[in-house]
Amino acid sequence: MTSAYDALMRYTRETEALKQVFGRLGWDQETVMPPGAAPQRADEMAAMEGVLHARKTDPRVAEWLAAATPATDVEAAQLRQLEREHRRATRVPADLAAAIARTTSLAQGIWADARARDDFAGFAPTLAEVLNLRRQEAAALADGGDLYDALLDDYEPGATGEELAAMFETLRPRLVALRERLLENGNSTPRLAGHFDEAAQLRLAEECARVFGYDFDHGRMDKAVHPFSSGSGLDSRITTRTDPKDPLNCLYSTIHEVGHSTYEQNVSRDYLLTPIGMGASMGVHESQSRIYENQLGRSRGFTGWLHGRFSEVFGDFGLQDAESFHAALNAVHPGYIRTEADEVHYNLHVLLRFDLERALVRGDLEVTDLDAAWNERFAADFGVAVDRPSNGVLQDVHWSVGLFGYFPTYTLGNVYAGCLFEALTAAVPDWEQSLAQGDAGPSTAWLRENLQHHGAVRPPRETIEAATGAPISVEPLLAYLEGKFA
Incomplete structure (x- = not known):
């Protein structure tokens, strides 16, 4: 029976x-x-x-x-x-x-x-x-x-707006202080120069995806206006975008989406097509995309390897040594676009959206006033006036498809990534030496075994705490950012 x-x-x-x-x-x-x-x-x-x-x-x-x-x-x-x-x-x-x-x-x-x-x-x-x-x-x-x-609760089961608001208010002052300290220095930032063939960008993006463990036998890469990943298990797909003047957008969008997609690919096959056969939450998901993109992908080790590949693929692109390339990849500047933001400004973008969408849902802000509210908040947080809606309120697809409640998971994912990176560096002390050889295997293996393999067996917070052996805190993320940039 x-x-x-x-x-x-x-x-x-x-x-x-x-x-x-x-x-x-x-x-x-x-x-x-x-x-x-x-x-x-x-x-x-x-x-x-x-x-x-x-x-x-x-x-x-x-x-x-x-x-x-x-x-x-x-x-x-x-x-x-x-x-x-x-x-x-x-x-x-x-x-x-x-x-x-x-x-x-x-x-x-x-x-x-x-x-x-x-x-x-x-x-x-x-x-x-x-x-x-x-x-x-x-x-x-x-x-x-x-x-x-x-x-x-649809995206981060068990979380509440009040809880996240309190967490974000702990982050905000130190992020703002770090941002102001860096911008006051007024150091010139090295930049890439030239025209970058879009087909060559996609080939190098595919190579980076493979470095970080993406399985093309169970996935594919396509172009989209707004990069995203889709699917799970045996069919987990990624998208990216290209710009002939900015190849870094293509490469780091790809690495970001690979973090999402390899999470899905690495969940135990025993859970295939079941409720736990996917990521534990969007916050946990974002922890994977952000740690791939930033702590690993913008590390000195990986950018040193990538500098060599850039030179081979694109020739002279204005940055002759690996150190200036690393500096360009980690430049801090108050840009308009969230997906292109540096690690210091990124969470300020998210906190802006979190506060605005919370006000919209609660009825404290009307849609007709959203553009003006966005521009006013952006000027206050970034010190720059928004020049047009595509650089402001219209830049993200999320609200158009009804994803209210999704944005805070980006910053929550960064907090989770900070906790995971602290544990990873203790467990895999030679992670950066491997990345300097174009080998992300030791780092991604630790993430696969300690987090990704388990899918949604545990609730989100328990998933992170089981992987790290420590309670969730904003301190590891802040220590990483202040240590790296200050």
Whole structure:
């Protein structure tokens, strides 16, 4: 006789397989879908969301969950994830879930067009519609509680806005002080010069992806307006972008997404197509992309190796020695774009978005006032006036696709990465010597064995604490930044 747990898991594997198909529709939309297909794709996404919602809320799921008894810690983790997903799905009406899927699918294209035209006013009505739908969803999920927390829980289970705000307020003063100290020095920053063939950029980006352990037998790399990763298990894909004047954007976007995607590739195959067969949370996910991109990818060891490859691929690019190349890769300047920000300014970008989106969800800020609020906050935090919406409120895709509650996981991921890097350097003291040879294996192996392999067996914070053997703190990140830059 089949047990309740076995019946539930067999049903769940089919649901998880359909989620992967749904995700592939999103990947296709951002990479190769013809622009004229957007209205039809919106209906396809809504239909798929309807199917998934029906499966998640099927009455049998509740019956199986009530009857299932876990025999192992892994089974208990599967049930924990399934109970959480079922609880959230049953609180959201099916027609609302479908409306969110349809509207956000269309909104993505509207955002891209508005961004290209620097037209926030043209995008504002669509954003207001997306926000309204997500606030309705938050109200259904919150059950009288905080709306923002209800959305945040989708990306970082167990976290609250108040908790994160307190953590971020600990970070902010020291980040601002470090930023001001560095900018007051007024040192000139070495810069790359020349025209960088975009096909050559992509070849070198692929080489870097392989250095950091990306498995192209179970993934692929494509171009997108906003780099992202998609999928899990045996099919985990990455995207990047190219600029003939800025090859570093391509390479470091690639390394960042490789951090996300190798996490998914390295989760135990025993968990394939199950609720724990993926990253523990977006904060934990971001810890992998940020530690790959920054602590490892911008280290003196790796940039020394990359300088040699740059010279071989591009010839003379204006920086003759590895030290000036390392300095260029770690330059501190108050730029507009979050994804291109240095490590000192990056979290200030995120904190700006966190405060603004929290105000939007709570009803303390109207969408029509968002552009002005963004510009005012940016001038205060960065000392620079925003020159156009594509460098300001329109630069990120997240709000157009309804990802309210997602932004704080970027800084939380940096905090997690600081904790992990402290533990990694103690466990693998020769990590940088290996990177200087173009070998990230010792570093990525430690991350794979201590964190990635376990997927979502543990809740997010427990995942980090189990890997590091220490409680989560902002101090390792601040010590790393102040030690590196000050």
